[in-house]
Amino acid sequence: MIKLKNVETVYEGEKTPVIKDINLEVKRGEFITVIGPNGAGKTTLLETINGLLEANGNITVFGKDIKKYGTEIRKNIGYVPQDFSCDSLTPFLVKDVVMMGRFGKIGLLKSPSRKDHEIVEKTLSFLGISELEKKPIGKLSGGQLQKVMIARALAKEPEILLLDEPFSNLDLNSRSDITEKISLLNEKGMTIIMVVHDINSIPERCERILIINNGKIIEDGEREKVLRGAK
Amino acid sequence: MIILPSKIILFAVAGAFLTGILCSLIGSFIVRMNLSSLGFCMSHAAFAGAALGVVLSFSPLMMAMCFSTVVALILGPVAEKAKLDTNVVIGIIFSLMISLGLIFLSFSPGAAMSSTALSILWGSILGITIEDILRLLLITSSIILMIVLFFKEFQAIMFSRKMAEASGINTKPFYYMILFLTGITVALSLKLVGGLLVFALMINPASSAYQFFYDMKKITILSPIIGVLCCFLGILLSFFLDLPTGASIAITSSLIFGLSVMVSPKRKRG
Numbered sequence: 001m002i003k004l005k006n007v008e009t010v011y012e013g014e015k016t017p018v019i020k021d022i023n024l025e026v027k028r029g030e031f032i033t034v035i036g037p038n039g040a041g042k043t044t045l046l047e048t049i050n051g052l053l054e055a056n057g058n059i060t061v062f063g064k065d066i067k068k069y070g071t072e073i074r075k076n077i078g079y080v081p082q083d084f085s086c087d088s089l090t091p092f093l094v095k096d097v098v099m100m101g102r103f104g105k106i107g108l109l110k111s112p113s114r115k116d117h118e119i120v121e122k123t124l125s126f127l128g129i130s131e132l133e134k135k136p137i138g139k140l141s142g143g144q145l146q147k148v149m150i151a152r153a154l155a156k157e158p159e160i161l162l163l164d165e166p167f168s169n170l171d172l173n174s175r176s177d178i179t180e181k182i183s184l185l186n187e188k189g190m191t192i193i194m195v196v197h198d199i200n201s202i203p204e205r206c207e208r209i210l211i212i213n214n215g216k217i218i219e220d221g222e223r224e225k226v227l228r229g230a231k
Numbered sequence: 232m233i234i235l236p237s238k239i240i241l242f243a244v245a246g247a248f249l250t251g252i253l254c255s256l257i258g259s260f261i262v263r264m265n266l267s268s269l270g271f272c273m274s275h276a277a278f279a280g281a282a283l284g285v286v287l288s289f290s291p292l293m294m295a296m297c298f299s300t301v302v303a304l305i306l307g308p309v310a311e312k313a314k315l316d317t318n319v320v321i322g323i324i325f326s327l328m329i330s331l332g333l334i335f336l337s338f339s340p341g342a343a344m345s346s347t348a349l350s351i352l353w354g355s356i357l358g359i360t361i362e363d364i365l366r367l368l369l370i371t372s373s374i375i376l377m378i379v380l381f382f383k384e385f386q387a388i389m390f391s392r393k394m395a396e397a398s399g400i401n402t403k404p405f406y407y408m409i410l411f412l413t414g415i416t417v418a419l420s421l422k423l424v425g426g427l428l429v430f431a432l433m434i435n436p437a438s439s440a441y442q443f444f445y446d447m448k449k450i451t452i453l454s455p456i457i458g459v460l461c462c463f464l465g466i467l468l469s470f471f472l473d474l475p476t477g478a479s480i481a482i483t484s485s486l487i488f489g490l491s492v493m494v495s496p497k498r499k500r501g
Contacts, residue, residue, distance in 0.1 A: 075399030104399020136445035
């Protein structure tokens with residue numbers, strides 16, 4: 001489903017690539033957690049897979065080249081960024097922000113249909129945040145905003161879900177709730193790649209772990225084996 | 232004798248109505264995207280164009296329109312290619328345009344000619360012709376149509392361009408479209424409020440509308456309503472107090488903005 005061959009990503013004005021020699025194959029329905037120290041290249045890896053960063057090497061998602069078909073491919077990838085924030089006067093309501101996740105899928109010259117609105121409502125209810133629907137996005141707490149961004153990614157009904165530190169800003173109850181929900185989605189067939197920095201927050205359902213350090217994948221294997229090695 | 236003034240007033244009112252809608256509608260986008268300096272940059276491009284028109288003995292207004300349109304067309308791609316913040320490119324083009332304008336003026340034959348170019352910066356509502364009105368009507372309807380057709384894409388970009396891209400929207404054409412439409416808006420509004428004050432008409436009504444709602448749709452509707460109100464009140468002020476029209480409109484819009492901040496429900500506690 002996702003294939004990266006000899007991939008490296010260099011930021012504008014930099015000489016050293018943030019991630020390099022990345023070779024990775026992800027099968028449909030896998031649940032992968034990426035761990036590593038700060039600045040290891042975890043976020044860059046997710047954004048490279050999503051085609052949001054220019055990279056060298058071959059990247060194919062759904063069998064298509066992300067460089068050529070990025071916009072098309074991203075219609076089926078849900079992405080939750082790390083620590084997304086917005087100012088308190090941001091003129092958007094929660095339901096509008098969640099609906100924006102579906103805009104690519106809805107397509108040009110079409111307005112959200114009743115079905116789209118139902119999906120947004122269902123997603124908000126799935127994450128237990130229906131009561132936030134009409135709240136201004138800028139008035140939410142960090143945890144609430146994080147859940148809304150997850151809802152936005154899920155409203156797209158994606159085949160792949162990329163989560164960058166989804167538990168940041170969440171309290172313990174919310175963490176276990178979100179873990180349960182994404183595990184359920186994976187059970188239903190959604191491919192999930194999640195970045196975390198805390199080994200303890202790796203969901204039980206995750207069966208494969210990648211460790212990144214200095215921009216390279218230094219471990220890639222079964223959960224127990226990798227975690228034993230890491231300890 | 233009586234028909235002429237009433238015709239002039241009718242044209243002025245129609246021009247004010249359309250310019251109020253046009254500038255404030257585009258303003259609601261550029262305020263949200265932190266591109267407020269864009270209007271200012273375009274106005275100076277218009278000034279440089281008008282000055283060149285004076286030097287070449289060509290219509291200053293047409294040249295002003297050409298310059299703002301060209302700047303609007305190249306701004307987005309230049310910022311994108313050079314990987315620079317759009318505001319940095321706006322600042323550079325702004326300084327380039329004002330310098331070009333002054334150089335062109337130094338070549339112009341006389342003070343009277345220079346004042347023709349400078350008049351582009353101040354505008355003259357009573358000089359509006361039926362052709363101007365038709366042009367304004369055409370571009371206002373086109374912009375409204377584009378906003379209706381692509382509102383969801385514009386909305387997603389205004390929330391976060393990166394997240395819009397992640398949602399599967401190719402943001403580049405829509406971003407360029409906003410820049411281009413801003414240039415066209417400035418070019419066509421020159422005659423009414425002038426190159427300098429068109430900036431006020433873009434920013435002030437939109438910023439006022441932002442004080443009342445958290446819903447982008449409502450802001451996009453309220454902004455042109457406030458814009459039209461500013462134009463009418465400004466014209467009345469200018470007629471009664473014998474003040475320059477563009478300046479009266481700008482002052483009115485600033486006062487309305489101040490009032491909006493004071494009564495804004497967004498700023499109330501409890």
